[in-house]
Amino acid sequence: MPTTRDKAQVTLPSDREVKVTRSFRAARPLVYRAYTESALVQRWLLGPPGWSMPVCEMDVRVGGRYRWRWRSDTDASEFGFAGTFREVQPPSRLVHTQTYDPGTVGDANPMSEALVTVTLTEDVGLTTVTTLIAFGSKQARDAAVATGMTDGMEQSHQLLDRVLSEQPRA
Amino acid sequence: MNIYSSDRLDATFLALADPTRRAILARLARGEASVTELAKPFAISQPAISKHLKVLERAGLITVGQDAQRRPRRLDGKPLGEANAWLEQYRAIWDANFERLDGLLEELQRGPSASMRTRRRTRR
Secondary structure: OOOOOOOOEEEOOOOOEEEEEEEEOOOHHHHHHHHHOHHHHHHHOOOOOOEEEEEEEEOOOOOOEEEEEEEEOOOOOEEEEEEEEEEEEOOOEEEEEEEEEOOOOOOOOOOOOEEEEEEEEEEOOEEEEEEEEEOOOHHHHHHHHHHHHOHHHHHHHHHHHHHHHHOOOO | OHHHHOHHHHHHHHHHOOHHHHHHHHHHOOOOEOHHHHHOOOOOOHHHHHHHHHHHHHOOOEEEOOOOOOOOEEEOHHHHHHHHHHHHHHHHHHHHHHHHHHHHHHHHHHOHHHHHHHHHHHHO
16 A cells, blocks of 8 residues: 655646646556546545535547536535546547636636646556646636635645545555 | 735746756755856856856846855745745645545555445435
8 A cells, every 4th residue: 555645746837838747556547537437536626625526527528528616615605617528538648628617706717718638657557647737828827826825725734634634544 | 915926936937947047056055156166067158057047046046145256156945935835735736636536546446346336326
């Protein structure tokens, strides 16, 4: 059982892009499933601590749509993402558009459509997932990254610790 | 929140977007150095190094020391810390998601079909 887990690497390859890289101790087809089956996605893609994901609809095929929505446990406010799949190549590549849905959270960070490219590579049981998010502009990129700086995130480390300690570990 | 969208943050990331400048910062992290000393490990001219140093200086990442003769460059960690903090919060959200994904993948590997089926049935 791995005790030391990989940390996500976040880099800014250009003015309009963010790249997130992370490795998982699992075979690539399994990781691909966790990224494409809504019942599985819903269990891990929960965003900031204190948010749940009540809506996770994914029609994973070229031209298919997806809709993700998160809800705050504390005040029931909501926001989400939606988009269309452009490329679907199991188990190695997934390209989709992504538009911010301000929900009840509002338009604090208005963003144009972004293009998300997810690439999975495997090296003997270790699957590396690279997520490249290309925004329409530098402003949109910076606003997206800055969502991590919104009010609720001030106590994020504290909350994060709590959430992680609550995760069932075998 | 304003300081995180400031020109200074832009200047920091611009300065960090070059491998030579990152190498210079890594060198300065070990202690101050003159332009000549900094240029030595690189296969580029001293004027080219000076140009990189100017970018780093403008971003506030390095300062010039008192010694008028050597004019040693020093690392200033503050802007780096700000830039890191800006990305760190964003990274924390991804990390929280990925830690959950770790747990899910472990579970699927242990007894995928059994645990998933019961979970789905009890939820509906």
